[in-house]
Structures are given as structure tokens and as C-alpha cells.
Amino acid sequence: MAVSPIPVNKKPYAVKIMTLAVSPKAVARRSLAQWLSSLAGHVLPPLITLAFLMVFWEIICSSPTASVPPPSRVVSETWELIIHPFYVGQGVDQGLFWHILASLKRVAFGYCLAAIAGIALGTLVGQSDWAMRGLDPIFQVLRTVPPLAWLPLSLAAFKDGNPSAIFVIFITAIWPIIINTAVGIRNIPQDYQNVAKVLRLNQFEYFTKIMIPAAAPYIFTGLRIGIGLSWLAIVAAEMLIGGVGIGFFIWDAWNSSRISDIILALIYVGIVGYLLDRAIAFLAKTVTRNTASA
Amino acid sequence: MSKPYLSLEQIDMVFSRGGTTTPVLNQVSLTVEKGDFISIIGHSGCGKSTLLNIVAGLTTATRGVVFLDGAVVDAPGPDRAVVFQNHSLLPWLTVYENVKLAVDKVFSATKSRAERHEWTMRNLELVQMVHAKDKHPAEVSGGMKQRVGIARALAMEPKVLLLDEPFGALDALTRAHLQDQVMQIHAELANTVLMITHDVDEAVLLSDRIVMMTNGPSARIGEILHVPLLRPRRRIELASDATYIRCRSAVLKFLYERHRLVEAA
Numbered sequence A: 001m002a003v004s005p006i007p008v009n010k011k012p013y014a015v016k017i018m019t020l021a022v023s024p025k026a027v028a029r030r031s032l033a034q035w036l037s038s039l040a041g042h043v044l045p046p047l048i049t050l051a052f053l054m055v056f057w058e059i060i061c062s063s064p065t066a067s068v069p070p071p072s073r074v075v076s077e078t079w080e081l082i083i084h085p086f087y088v089g090q091g092v093d094q095g096l097f098w099h100i101l102a103s104l105k106r107v108a109f110g111y112c113l114a115a116i117a118g119i120a121l122g123t124l125v126g127q128s129d130w131a132m133r134g135l136d137p138i139f140q141v142l143r144t145v146p147p148l149a150w151l152p153l154s155l156a157a158f159k160d161g162n163p164s165a166i167f168v169i170f171i172t173a174i175w176p177i178i179i180n181t182a183v184g185i186r187n188i189p190q191d192y193q194n195v196a197k198v199l200r201l202n203q204f205e206y207f208t209k210i211m212i213p214a215a216a217p218y219i220f221t222g223l224r225i226g227i228g229l230s231w232l233a234i235v236a237a238e239m240l241i242g243g244v245g246i247g248f249f250i251w252d253a254w255n256s257s258r259i260s261d262i263i264l265a266l267i268y269v270g271i272v273g274y275l276l277d278r279a280i281a282f283l284a285k286t287v288t289r290n291t292a293s294a
Numbered sequence B: 001m002s003k004p005y006l007s008l009e010q011i012d013m014v015f016s017r018g019g020t021t022t023p024v025l026n027q028v029s030l031t032v033e034k035g036d037f038i039s040i041i042g043h044s045g046c047g048k049s050t051l052l053n054i055v056a057g058l059t060t061a062t063r064g065v066v067f068l069d070g071a072v073v074d075a076p077g078p079d080r081a082v083v084f085q086n087h088s089l090l091p092w093l094t095v096y097e098n099v100k101l102a103v104d105k106v107f108s109a110t111k112s113r114a115e116r117h118e119w120t121m122r123n124l125e126l127v128q129m130v131h132a133k134d135k136h137p138a139e140v141s142g143g144m145k146q147r148v149g150i151a152r153a154l155a156m157e158p159k160v161l162l163l164d165e166p167f168g169a170l171d172a173l174t175r176a177h178l179q180d181q182v183m184q185i186h187a188e189l190a191n192t193v194l195m196i197t198h199d200v201d202e203a204v205l206l207s208d209r210i211v212m213m214t215n216g217p218s219a220r221i222g223e224i225l226h227v228p229l230l231r232p233r234r235r236i237e238l239a240s241d242a243t244y245i246r247c248r249s250a251v252l253k254f255l256y257e258r259h260r261l262v263e264a265a
């Protein structure tokens, strides 16, 4: 038993020396390699899926009689649009960048108004039992009204396309913001309320120092749902009101049978919608980093 | 004879929810002198937190009155600072900001901006938390959170400090360390303290008097034990001290012989 301790002891030594021998450069290289492989792990699967879908699409739409063009034809037919996003022409004949910008502006307007009004109303509803009982049923009914159903009414009220579209965004985005804010306010832990009571915070201090930060995660959930709905609604609303905007661009393309243009626009709409969602998610993460209960 | 500093006079508490009523406290009376350290001990669920919340003004007693320094307690306020069982720091504020919030509110009229900063730092020093002042509660240990909770309460300069099982969730070593800190602070500032605990050693070590509560429903004060140990008290020396042992066994007897929890048998 006691004869052969040497090989047993040797092993950890060898390991130790090897670890020590790894230079900082090698460590950096290894972590870079790890990073690259994890990146590949995240990026490769969607790329492969996309490639498969493209091939599949290309094959089923390759017959000359197909009503939807294959990807190769979409690219060749929309090449001008792709390489000249900033093109400036007459009336609605603009580069895609300008169409998307016009849509984003409407969304930004309507959405910001919805955020302000939604948080204010949500706070009211969340804080007072009477406001809750009085307003909640109304909200629950109104939020099920499809966005576009508001458009004729708002056209009648504003007599102009642009404010009507902004109103549609507003009325679409506001319900999830109100409802989530109210839930957040109702769920403020008793502990925080007790702290506020012991400190005798006044209404304003309670609102800014306890209520808003405590409800922030809920508010951001509402804001995130709201931005998604806004982007869904703007495209539909613009189809009806006309003018510069990605929605009308799609409608216009349909009317002149430019199916490839529609497909390109849809891809852009999807990407912008995704970016909007990510932007709010990022904002939420930054703002509520420390709000998760400790 | 002047009136006692803090007095609870025949407190009854009955919770009623829906059709059911739960009597929790029954005829609880207690007087506390300025600078006293009082522990309230009793089995879980007997109504200790309820009693503390009544003194804090967070709960209104069904019957009975609480007087503090000659005035009736009818609402919460910073003169009765509470250290809650689960620290209840605001997670979006740093350690410093949590204490500063209380300091800013309580001393908005009486201290300048610089003085409020000084005072915040002084209280963080008192619980040895200056090193972590810019951390958020989620980034510090449970013991540290509780220390910040104590600093926040002390910073209000309360007439009476209310502690609801302040060390209940901590490991034994951290708990001992915090008990020592609380004793030191009490020696330095001579605060009036009302502390809930379910730890017999903690009660004997820290208190001037131990209030022992019977089991609920309708819990009463069963007995009040004086702890005639001199201060400063050192836990190691006390372990073999005859008075300490006598007090300890008196509390144990109360809790585990005469008022044993039936369902715990």
C-alpha cells in the first residue's frame, strides 16, 4: 500500500503545472473561441432554417404560373428598392426608408400619448377601488374592439388621415398599458406600503418613490405589448388612410400587382417590429434592473 | 409618579374577515420605560407581529389604547420606526439611498442637505455598512440587509424602536454578530426597544424584561420576566452565569411546559 504513493501524488502536480503554464493570451484565445462557438450556436440554427425555407419557397414557386414569385425573382424585381432606400420622388413615390420613417413617426406619437395616458389611468384604477369598479368593466369591453374599427370614428372626428392614424395607435396601445399598470399598482407588496406609512410619505412622494418603481416591471410588460399592437395597427390603418407610410406602400403595390414589392415590405415590417420590441425590452431591462425583489 | 414612556392599555384585537372573526389578542397591557429593552416571546402565530403593528400604528386595535410619550398612537410615524422581519428595503434604491430616503423625509425641515448626508453616513457606520453603501439590496447578504434595515430605523431617531424577529432568517453566526451590534448600539444611544423574537437565548441576552405570551387564539401576556444581568453583557461569560441560566430556564419552562404548542406535540 505504502509503496506506490508517488504516481498518485504526481497527478495533481502535473495538472497544477499545466494550468499555470497556460498563458493569459491562451486564456483570451480560449474564451474568444468559446464566445464564437456560443455565437455560432445561436446564429447558425436560424440561418439554416432560413436557408431551408428559401429553398423550399424557391422550389414550390418556381413554375412560371405560380401566383407568388420565388425569392430569386423577389430580389431581382425589388433590387431598385433595396439599393435605394433613401430615394426621394414625387408624392408617395419615396424610398422604403421614408415610408417606414413616416409609419414610425405616427407610431411614436400615438404610442407616447398612450404610454402617458395609460400609466396615469392605470395608476388611478390600480389605486382606488371605486375607480377600479367604475372603469374596469368599460376598459375590458373597449379593449376588445379591433383597432381598425376605431378608424371611421376617428376620421369623422379629426377629418384628416394623419391624426386619425395616430388616434388608432393610441387607442390600440393604451389598454394593455392601463391594465398592466393597474395590476402592478395593486400588487405593490404590503412591506413597501408599510415603509411608506412609517415614513409618512405624502401622495406625491409615494407615487414617485414607491409606486412607479415597484410597478415598473408590470408597466413595462404593458408597454411591450402596446408597442407590438401599435405596429400591427399602423400598417392596417395606413392602408386605409393613404399617404406616405409602409402600410399604404403595401396597398399601393397590391393595386399595381407588384407582389415582389409587397414581400419586401413585409420583411421590413417584420424586422422593424422585432427591433421595436427589442428596444422596449432593452429599456425595461435597463430601468428595472434593480427592481426585482431582493 | 409620572406616566410611563410607552404604555399599552388593555389591547384587544379581533380580526374579522367575511363572516369569521378571529380573536388574536386579549387584554394585553404593558408599560415600558425610556431606555428599556423589552423582548416579546411566544409561539409562532400567537399575535406578536399583530401587537407590534398596533404599537407601530399600522394596525388599529379593536379595543384599548397605546400611549407614547404622553400622546395616543393612532397612525404610523417615524417616531416608532419598525425593522420588519423580511428587511423590506426598497430593491430599486441602493443601501445609502434606502437610509437617505428616511433621513430626507424625517429631517427635511431640521437638517441641511449636507447634514442629512452626514447623518445617513453616521447611521451606516453604526451598523458597519459604509463599505456597501452603493450596492443594491439584492447584492448584499441577508445579514447586511437586516443591518441596513436597522440603520434606516435608527436614522429616524425614533422614540421607540420596533423590531419584528429581526434576526429570524439569519444563520447562527450572523445572528450572534448582529445581536452584539444591537447591544452596542443600545448601550451607546439608550434607545427604547420593543423586540419580537422566538429565540430564548436572544431574549435573555438582550432584554431588560421578557414578555411571554400565551398561545392564541386570544393570546394574553402570560408572564413578564426581569433579567437582572448587568451590562455590558458578554455571551461567553453569560453561558455559565447562574442568573442567565435561571432566566433562560424560566422562559423555556413557560414556552415548552406550560404553554406548549398543542399541535407541535
Ligand SMILES: Nc1ncnc2c1ncn2[C@@H]1O[C@H](COP(=O)(O)OP(=O)(O)O)[C@@H](O)[C@H]1O
Residues within 6 Å of the ligand: B015, B016, B017, B022, B024, B042, B043, B044, B045, B046, B047, B048, B049, B050, B051, B216
Ligand atoms: N390581517 C389579518 N387578518 C386576519 N387574521 C390575521 C391578520 N393578521 C394576522 N392574523 C392572524 O392573527 C394571528 C397572529 O398573527 P401574527 O401576529 O402574525 O403572529 P406571530 O407574529 O406571533 O407569529 C394568526 O393566527 C394570523 O392568522
Ligand SMILES: [Mg+2]
Residues within 6 Å of the ligand: B048, B049, B050
Ligand atoms: Mg410574526
